Amino acid sequence: MKIAFYGSSLLSSYWNGAATYYRGILSAMAKRGYEITFYEPDAFGRQQNRDIDPPEWVRSVVYDADEASLRRVLAEAADADIVVKANGVGVFDKELLEGVIAQARPDAIKIYWDVDAAATLDEMREDADHPVRKALPHLDMVLTYGGGPPVIGDYEGFGAKQCVPIYNALDPATHHPVPPEPAFACDLAFLANRLPDREARVEEFFLRPAAALPERSFLIGGNGWHDKGMPANVRDIGHVGTRQHNAFNCTPKAVLNVARDSMARIGFSPATRVFEAAGAAACLITDAWEGIELFLKPDEEVLVARDGQDVAEHMANLTEGRARAIGQAALARVLAEHTYELRGVEVDEVLRAARAKSQVTA
Structure with a gap:
């Protein structure tokens, strides 16, 4: 299955603590056969402070932080079986969320992936017109990188059809013991x-x-x-x-x-x-x-x-x-x-169940 993933940055951890989480989860999913395109804006000096070059397991698209480039990358959502908008991109977050819902195919699985769920939920409690609150009826699920039962209950209380925590983990090929410096x-x-x-x-x-x-x-x-x-x-x-x-x-x-x-x-x-x-x-x-x-x-x-x-x-x-x-x-x-390989199995099971459900109800 093809995934279009709109996030903050896969290539840079500069002012972007989610980078290693994205790398771990998505590389594990790529090993399970998913074809992934990751879209990230050229913003906040991240492209000037990259930690990695584009990895071979993903198609990396870096777009200019302007409206024309936004429209161009959103149009590609129509080619994906699974469309993901992560929180905290930092530019055009509202437009990205609305755009992926509008551009995704009717049979595509639409996901909001929240790497800061507790803060997002606090914002939603304060703002009845919060973009995520308005988007939940049009999304198939919310994935989070933490929060356990409290976050699941709160998101479902706001109308999420399904909320599943996919926790942080370890990529032992990347993080491992080394000599001291x-x-x-x-x-x-x-x-x-x-x-x-x-x-x-x-x-x-x-x-x-x-x-x-x-x-x-x-x-x-x-x-x-x-x-x-x-x-x-x-x-x-x-x-x-x-x-x-x-x-x-x-x-x-x-x-x-x-x-x-x-x-x-x-x-x-x-x-x-x-x-x-x-x-x-x-x-x-x-x-x-x-x-x-x-x-x-x-x-x-x-x-x-x-x-x-x-x-x-x-x-x-x-x-x-x-x-x-x-x-x-x-x-x-x-x-x-707690390895990303195990987390990849969890995500795969969630997505395949969602795909099977959508085919039954289609």
């Missing part, structure tokens, strides 16, 4: 872009422990932190490309995950970096959120912190030996249960 040496490292709905939690879970442990070294990577006031023992290294993620995760004694406000509130939303860190056999400390035990076992495969004090206590007590043991246990767990 001195540039990333520290006690605790954190990697994420600076965003308004994460910043207060970063202050609590990362900067507060850093201030409490002045004898320890801390490292922060990601866009936007250059003018943030930080303790003297925190080093800011800016954007870290995906090619460097393995070394970033392997080198420190531990790495930190901090969820955005909405994801922490709803739970069941492990970030891509959770699996990337586990795949590199890193000792991961994560802020507490409901459902973590479905992915990694607390105290054995991951350390869980309720606040910055917990993070500081974990770091004060963490030995090199225990950090290695936690990282190795996490690696074994994700290889067994």
Whole structure:
């Protein structure tokens, strides 16, 4: 089956945390026989900061962020058996959603793929005319990269015919243990872009422990932190490309995950970096959120912190030996249960069921 996928960027992770998720899911689907075209706009400097060249398993279309180019790429939706609009493209999101519904063939499966479902649902509660609310009756399903039962219930409450979480996972060919790099040496490292709905939690879970442990070294990577006031023992290294993620995760004694406000509130939303860190056999400390035990076992495969004090206590007590043991246990767990190959099987089953249903009702 042919898929037309309209998303933020497959080629660049620059201000685009969904890149590795797209790559993992879609490459797994390509291996299962899907012919995929990924459409992404030339916007936000992403094409000037690519992590990868167009992979052989996808037809990559980069279009100018103007209305003529938008109309051109939307017209190609008519050639697809499955049409996907992902959230957060950043330009023409409303027009893309309306356009894929209008341009898709009547027998095509139409999907909204939400990689930030908790935030989207918050917006929908505040706006009765939200484009996604208006589009739901015309879509066959919503796929999300997290959220569990709360997100399923909320989306179906807004009228989604079907909502299925397809969680983040690990591509072991991409994220795996590598030798350490001195540039990333520290006690605790954190990697994420600076965003308004994460910043207060970063202050609590990362900067507060850093201030409490002045004898320890801390490292922060990601866009936007250059003018943030930080303790003297925190080093800011800016954007870290995906090619460097393995070394970033392997080198420190531990790495930190901090969820955005909405994801922490709803739970069941492990970030891509959770699996990337586990795949590199890193000792991961994560802020507490409901459902973590479905992915990694607390105290054995991951350390869980309720606040910055917990993070500081974990770091004060963490030995090199225990950090290695936690990282190795996490690696074994994700290889067994949380790979993109397994997620690809899940998506394939969902899509084939939808196709069979549409043929019966046609």
